[in-house]
Amino acid sequence: MSQLSSLPAEFQAALASMRSARTRSELSLAEVPAPARLAPYGVALGAEIVMAGEELATGRFILLHDPQGSQLWGGTFRVVTYVRAQLEPDLGNDSLLGNVAWAWLMESLDGHRVRYSNAGGTATRILSESHGALAARPDAIDLELRASWTPVGDSFAPHLEAWSHVVCTFAGLPPVPEGVTFLPRRAPRQDH
Template sequence: MSALAQVPSDFLTALGTLRQATCRSELRLEEIPAPSRLAPYAVALGAEVFTPGVAPGQEPDDADELATGRFILLHDPEGSALWDGTFRIVTYIRAQLEADIGTDAMLGSVAWTWLVEALDTHRAGYRAAGGTATRILSESYGSLAGRPDSIDIELRASWTPASEDVKAHLEAWSDMVCTFAGLPPLPEGVSALPNRRRN
């Protein structure tokens, strides 16, 4: 029996719906190694958002990176009481913020609201959602003292999708990564212009 034949049909269906997702052009999305201890079956995607003008295939400087993230789909055919289902989506997003925004006491609540609104906007049914938002202040000293202080926001969240159709969940998450990167939302039915290649 082939390895593919041993994969549950529900998980194969979920993988098929992920491939159908349409994500914003500013987002670089690629499959990365999935954690092996969280569930019998898993797939993971990594995302990066760079400043506009960085063309696909170019290697931008670190300073061009606006946000990064991971989207992990877990599946346990036996189900989990903690998950309240057989699937679980685990996500991570990190972005550097301007100092005046990063010190806002409501930042964590705003980050969580971005997640909920993105899922609702894409009509991605879910339950048992939870997460944490963390602010990280970086101060430089010694030979690095000339660097300005920076504040990063991290959001770690997980939720149980209402079905194995997770296309809308990936699309919602990709929009949220772009929101963390400071990109304006696109009106419904409008596509972003492709990044122009730098000379």
């Protein structure tokens, strides 16, 4: 028996739905190990946006499934996400930044018509100051958003699409209007 056929039908259907998700070409997604202790079944995707050799944003999207359901989740599935990006110092010092990051997620979920319940999360600003041999490095401010919600219904692609939109927002990519496709950015030409 194959490994896929041993999964519950609901989880197989969720995986198939996620495979149909459309994300921007700048976003690189790859399957990574899912946490084993949170639920009997899970899949995790790592994401990164790298342009001209610079990492603009990273993240993780995890879909958990417990066929018995979870009172804490309020359902049998749970989406757990993480997004991180380094910000310009003038942006990173804004005390409302956490509220803005949460609003980006809520707007993206609503904009992608995601049906969900029990959403919660934290937004964190991290200031890194270098000392000693590393003192020449400039200060850095990272923004992290950790969020989770319970999917409602059996369409999981919109959840992944909404989250990937948030990763792109964290990276500072401009929004893409419906029906428009941006051409990939080229690396600057290096004259020899």
